[in-house]
Amino acid sequence: MKSVTAVENRQGRQWGVRLLAAMVLCILAMVLSGCSWQHPGETVSEVNRRHERVLRLNNQMMLSDLDRVLMLDRPSRLTDRRIP
Known part of the structure; x- marks a missing residue:
């Protein structure tokens, strides 16, 4: 059993x-239906351009964030004239 x-x-x-x-x-x-992580229609130069563009955009965004943290993205409220 x-x-x-x-x-x-x-x-x-x-x-x-x-x-x-x-x-x-x-x-x-x-x-089999073509869903994969690779882009089969891209040449080597297109891949390089895409990578360069992504790096450039990431660098621009990072510098923009850094400017905002250091408050360099706005003009100063200090006067450009001497006060007696």
Whole structure:
């Protein structure tokens, strides 16, 4: 006579195998349909331009944030004339 836990474990394993099979099928469908992290239509020069643009924009935003922290983004409220 089989124990109840053996039957429950077998059902749990079947559920895990089905989940794994479903995940593999989804990943396979994504790969075959063209969903990937690479951009196949880009040349090497286009990739380099994109990387340079991203770095340039990140640098501009970082300097803008730094100017705001140091309060250099607004004109000074100090007068340009001497007060006697």
